[in-house]
Amino acid sequence: MQAAPPLSGAQPAAVAAHLRRAARAPDPPWLHGEVARRMAQRLAIMRAEPRQIIEWWAALGHGEALREHYPQAVVEACEPSAALAERSAARPAWWDPRRWLRPVPRVWCEPQQPPPGEAQLVWSNMMLHWEADPAPRLQRWHAVLATGGFVMFSCFGPDTLAGLRALYRRLGWGAPAHDFIDMHDLGDAMVRAGFAEPVMDMERLTLTWADADALLAELRGLGGNAAASRYAGLRTPRWRARLREELTRALAGPDGRLALGFEIVYGHAFKPTPRVPVAAETRLSAETLRELARRPPRG
Numbered sequence: 296m297q298a299a300p301p302l303s304g305a306q307p308a309a310v311a312a313h314l315r316r317a318a319r320a321p322d323p324p325w326l327h328g329e330v331a332r333r334m335a336q337r338l339a340i341m342r343a344e345p346r347q348i349i350e351w352w353a354a355l356g357h358g359e360a361l362r363e364h365y366p367q368a369v370v371e372a373c374e375p376s377a378a379l380a381e382r383s384a385a386r387p388a389w390w391d392p393r394r395w396l397r398p399v400p401r402v403w404c405e406p407q408q409p410p411p412g413e414a415q416l417v418w419s420n421m422m423l424h425w426e427a428d429p430a431p432r433l434q435r436w437h438a439v440l441a442t443g444g445f446v447m448f449s450c451f452g453p454d455t456l457a458g459l460r461a462l463y464r465r466l467g468w469g470a471p472a473h474d475f476i477d478m479h480d481l482g483d484a485m486v487r488a489g490f491a492e493p494v495m496d497m498e499r500l501t502l503t504w505a506d507a508d509a510l511l512a513e514l515r516g517l518g519g520n521a522a523a524s525r526y527a528g529l530r531t532p533r534w535r536a537r538l539r540e541e542l543t544r545a546l547a548g549p550d551g552r553l554a555l556g557f558e559i560v561y562g563h564a565f566k567p568t569p570r571v572p573v574a575a576e577t578r579l580s581a582e583t584l585r586e587l588a589r590r591p592p593r594g
Contacts, residue, residue, distance in 0.1 A: 304473040309521035318378035328357035335360035345415030356420035380404035423450035433488035452558030470522040490564035507539035
């Protein structure tokens with residue numbers, strides 16, 4: 296029996312705070328859009344043409360590339376909060392042709408779930424790393440998919456923010472972010488959830504900033520620190536000033552710009568045809584055996 300994947304360590308209260316901030320932000324994080332564009336390029340290898348798509352956490356996912364790839368599909372949303380569901384449910388203006396030519400997509404707010412077995416694609420961009428335990432989420436995705444449908448997702452991998460983690464360890468400041476789950480563990484979890492032919496891959500992106508304040512603003516937009524071991528109280532202005540100094544000293548390159556690496560994990564898998572269970576023992580009555588014996592041989 297395979298061991299269960301490790302938990303990510305994301306603290307639910309911190310995740311909820313991140314979602315409240317995200318609902319107030321004018322736009323999703325820039326990095327989410329870049330990852331969505333790269334993930335949409337992987338759709339070219341898929342022969343299926345989904346008619347109904349469920350986009351999980353659509354308000355934060357930058358789904359424009361998905362809609363461009365499948366312009367005829369109905370893309371519906373499942374959101375983690377009422378505020379984000381309201382954003383996804385915003386209808387086009389009265390003069391927009393999309394309002395009249397196509398049905399208004401449905402939007403669900405968790406813990407509501409889309410109907411089982413309807414969607415041909417579940418798309419999830421940059422949300423799975425917020426799950427403390429990915430197994431229940433993968434099972435829900437499997438349930439809403441029709442047989443033959445597929446899931447495609449992206450999330451942070453464990454090497455994300457390696458330079459920042461090293462800095463915090465050196466200074467004894469605890470964890471700057473919760474742990475992200477390895478792609479091999481996610482692949483195993485997909486198999487346990489009932490998916491077939493999981494394909495996992497990853498790439499590393501490096502972002503740079505002009506100064507420490509710009510770096511910290513971007514990290515806060517990406518979600519901040521959801522580690523349970525993070526500092527419990529409020530930091531002082533003196534501590535923040537030292538943090539800026541340490542970031543500049545540890546992360547600045549020859550050009551003076553601060554750099555951090557992000558590991559992006561991609562995965563996709565199909566929902567196979569259910570297997571018919573085969574009993575270990577089959578019993579036939581004497582009358583059935585006599586009937587089989589009386590039948591003429593084929594051919």
